[in-house]
Amino acid sequence: NAGVTQTPKFRVLKTGQSMTLLCAQDMNHEYMYWYRQDPGMGLRLIHYSVGEGTTAKGEVPDGYNVSRLKKQNFLLGLESAAPSQTSVYFCASRTGYTQPQHFGDGTRLSIL
Amino acid sequence: AQKITQTQPGMFVQEKEAVTLDCTYDTSDPSYGLFWYKQPSSGEMIFLIYQGSYDQQNATEGRYSLNFQKARKSANLVISASQLGDSAMYFCAMRRSGGGADGLTFGKGTHLIIQP
Numbered sequence: 500n501a502g503v504t505q506t507p508k509f510r511v512l513k514t515g516q517s518m519t520l521l522c523a524q525d526m527n528h529e530y531m532y533w534y535r536q537d538p539g540m541g542l543r544l545i546h547y548s549v550g551e552g553t554t555a556k557g558e559v560p561d562g563y564n565v566s567r568l569k570k571q572n573f574l575l576g577l578e579s580a581a582p583s584q585t586s587v588y589f590c591a592s593r594t595g596y597t598q599p600q601h602f603g604d605g606t607r608l609s610i611l
Numbered sequence: 612a613q614k615i616t617q618t619q620p621g622m623f624v625q626e627k628e629a630v631t632l633d634c635t636y637d638t639s640d641p642s643y644g645l646f647w648y649k650q651p652s653s654g655e656m657i658f659l660i661y662q663g664s665y666d667q668q669n670a671t672e673g674r675y676s677l678n679f680q681k682a683r684k685s686a687n688l689v690i691s692a693s694q695l696g697d698s699a700m701y702f703c704a705m706r707r708s709g710g711g712a713d714g715l716t717f718g719k720g721t722h723l724i725i726q727p
Contacts, residue, residue, distance in 0.1 A: 532714050541702050541717030542656075544697035546704060557714055578690070589656060595662055599646055600715065 501525050505590050505603035509546045510611050512580045520531050520575040522590030530593045531573040532557075532600060535567060535586040542589060548573055613638045613656045615703050615718035622723050630690040632721050635701035637684060644706040646715065647677070651699040659701075662686055698725045 506521045522531065534542035534557075548567040562584060564575045567590050573581030573592075578583060587607050590599035614637040624630045636645065649661040661671045661679045670677040678687040690697055700722050704715040 509649075517665070530713065534714075538720065539702070542715070542718050544707070544714040544718070547714045555711075555713070558716075597644055598660040599661055601658070602648075604655050608719065 503601050503603035505588075505606050507606045508537065508552065508604065510576075510609070514580060514582060514610060516580050517576070517578050518608075519577075520574045520588055520590075520608075522575070522591060522592075522603060524571055524573075524590075524592040526592060526594070526601065527570070528592035528594050528601075529570070530568065530600075532591045533563070533575045534589045534591065535559065535584075536589060536605075538585050545575065545588075549587055553607065563597055582610045586592070587611045589601065612688075613640075613643075613707060613709075613716050614704055615716055617703055617718035617721050619721045620719075622721060624693055624723065625724050626695060626727050627692055630693050630697070630723065631678070632688040632701050632703075632723065634636055634686045634688065634718060635684055636686065636703075636705050638705065638708070640708040643708060645677070645679075645686045646704045646706075647675070647686075648702045648704060649699045650702065650720070656702075658689065663696055693725050695725050695727060698723060 503524045532547045533545040546565040549571040554565045566574045590603040593600045626726045643664045645662045649657045674691045676689045696701045700720045702719045702720045
């Protein structure tokens, strides 16, 4: 059972570079999320999607863009990476309103 | 705005003892959901238990139970008969609401260490 798969698992970027994190889920979930986790903090919501073709801002959306062109994929983009975006990024998905979110294993991103 | 507070940054507990991890929340929405997640040192997020605001009974899942006190706005996680494998970070989270918002708001977590 693949569940939620994040690609890549690790990445080092230089300030100003761009990159895209990929999240893929095989559970046919409508709802998908991107979070970031910084040391000593809980997860904070960056962007989310309630269905194919729709996206919305979370708590900390600045500096990130997202796209949901296919139901199973949710992409997180950094157009011009900054050191403040060094973090562990988690993708999650869920089905019904009371159902828990299923998380990927995370992407550890370092911006130098 | 919603807020989750976990007041115990770290806890040391002897193996086989029961553990209570505190969580208080703040929301003005009468309908809400509360979740607990476990994050071991390997980093993945593992769902443990869910409590809805209108649920009549406290949620239970195996060794995990939720002490839900609505009037006090608290949703403490109780782990019975702790095991060495319970050592991990534990996060309390609330479903976001208001204005069509979605996703979870997390607390800062409690680092639980089970000692043999």
